[in-house]
Amino acid sequence: MAQDSLGLPSDYQFWMRKLSIWDRASTLEAQQDTCLHLPQFQEFLRQMYEALKDMDSNTIIERFPTIGQLLAKTCWNPFILAYDESQKILIWCLCCLIKKDPQNSGESKLNSWTRGLLSHILSAFRFDIKEVDLFTQVLGYAPTDYYPGLLKNMVLSLVSELRENHLNGFNTQRRKKISLPKSAVFCLWLRHLPSLESTMLHLFEKLISSERNFLRRIECFMKDSSLPEAACHPAIFRAVDEMFRYALLETDGAPEVLATIQVFTRCFVEALEEEDKQPKFTFKTYFPYASPSLVMVLLQYPKDIPQGLWHQPLKHLSEMLKEAVEDQTHGSYGSPFESWFLFVHFGGWADIAAEQLLTSEAEAEPPEALLWLLAFSCGPGAGHQQRAQTMVEVKAVLSRLTKLLRSPTLSARDLQAAAGEGRDGDPRPPACQQLIRRLLLNFLLWAPGGHTIAREVITLMAQTDAVMREIIGFLDQTLYRWDHLCVEAPRSRKLARELLTELRGQA
Known part of the structure; x- marks a missing residue:
């Protein structure tokens, strides 16, 4: 991506407009658009950090007077902040604004403002913070139910795993697996793309191993993974579909990949049909x-x-x-x-x-x-x-x-x-x-x-x-x-x- 003469990415103004449209992800269209553009926006943040890291805070503010506005809008968007990679890069950018030895009240105010945003990022996903309430509500989850339940399941799973390891003489050849409710898994996939990618990689491992050319087994594994059910949410469907697209391109249209895409689609359509209520999204969304x-x-x-x-x-x-x-x-x-x-x-x-x-x-x-x-x-x-x-x-x-x-x-x-x-x-x-x-x-x-x-x-x-x-x-x-x-x-x-x-x- 080309950069302008001042050092910031050339699409700086594009993302400023996007952030204004997203406006804390308050509408369904804004949420979908945020999920769709998140990888490109993270790359923009990374390039922006590369441009800022060699400047002092005074130079940054002088040359880019709207940088604070852009970072603040980003910090207050729960769908961006929900992703760990976004948090990390955003923290790097904010740290560039901090003056180690403030010389006047203006620099002290900038430091205080910046530390406020950093504090917000680091605490945003405690379940007593209202921002996480917005994030979980739009996804259909109650934070007061989600976090204690998640912690309880993780502890019980770890205890069970340790007990099995003890009885089996710590046999590491067996797969150990933390069991979480489907709602928690879907929420995790929505806010943390690597976890979804890991599930897809596991699917492809099955595809190229003993499951090759066993579509019934692939279908059973597909349903057990809950991917088709989770894909009823367009953001997850689009992410999974893009992974299939790249797998298809990288393998020159391997018959096994083609067949697996068809199994996934069949299971996905069945999952949509099994929903009791009216469809939330049109097929155009998918x-x-x-x-x-x-x-x-x-x-x-x-x-x-x-x-x-x-x-x-x-x-x-x-x-x-x-x-x-x-x-x-x-x-x-x-x-x-x-x-x-x-x-x-x-x-x-x-x-x-x-x-x-x-x-x-x-x-x-x-x-x-x-x-x-x-x-x-x-x-x-x-x-x-x-x-x-x-x-x-x-x-x-x-x-x-x-x-x-x-x-x-x-x-x-x-x-x-x-x-x-x-x-x-x-x-x-x-x-x-x-x-x-x-x-x-x-x-x-x-x-x-x-x-x-x-x-x-x-x-x-x-x-x-x-x-x-x-x-x-x-x-x-x-x-x-x-x-x-x-x-x-x-x-x-x-x-x-x-x-x-x-x-x-x-x-």
Whole structure:
């Protein structure tokens, strides 16, 4: 972030205006905006300290006459002060204003005023201070109940932990865990981002360890962590969603991360639906970069729609996404990545589209809308031309698979030949190759003749450990989705379970 010629960050006036708008976080909109901008504001405070630390107090006041106003507004905002990192940096800045040897009454008054603010910061979260009452009230907690209850739970948990350690000979291999009420945990996550980050890191540890490709276990762990329930508060949802976004970018769209985002979203939506009272926030609050109508369509998962009619909502969804991604003339929401990231949350739609293309009544041509949806699901980096190429590849493979459906005899080599090569013999992009493999796996599960050759085909496909994990993940996600959609396919389910058990034993 650039700094102006006087040494303070160039966005000094921006944050002055923000602090005036936030005004002690007295409105819901101000609270949400504070939570959203808090990381950037903390970085501003840190840069401001770097600018002030080498000046004496007289120079600071002379060159920056409104610095006291900015620091005071910050000190009296409970949502900023609630975060330990903000307190620490704010104390550093205030200490820069203190004159060690005041020479006149003005300097003495400045010292006294500064010490008053420091005293306020250091005492603000005693439960007999009215500022914490404001903070806890807007979050729905009573401080007189919260703090004694928190202390009691911590003491009881520590006593229990010490007793277990004594009985187990201080076996540190077991996890020890302080148990807190959910309300206390949610309050902690709202005011202390590292604690929320720690929970997310624990989730990712589970994801890359023994829980990989076990979505039922991931769902159980997700619910036990209370993350979906806590995410009903938009500030927590946005923080969790940003962590998923970065995990997705850092892993180049790893299938395990994609699947976990979908599990989290499903659990989050269930938590919202279980609330007895009217929703406190609109979905626009949770997904600010997406079209509200698109979010509502994605939320209408086709559980109660007959399978034969699923192509209608799929077509509508495809048209809305295509308009948002490719038609930039009507002020569409966000970038193609934002549309894709939103679609990822409800990614089961792409798998349903693949099944529909293979199980619907034979048509002269596959529906373009469903082909586009599959191509779009490959990733946000593909432009219009690459999506068009992927649609051509998928259409050709589907044509060959449709012919095999009518074949009296079927062999693994036939299916391998149906996958074919890329157009003009060129290698397909990795995302397109993965999409073709998913179509072949769907064919094996749904085609009558596919069951007898499934194991042989998978052996031919799984030439690397990565592809083997991909196939295991596909089977696990498919069974998980069928369970939630109550899909009636006994033979396909039986085959999928058998294959999943066998492949997990080999992995």
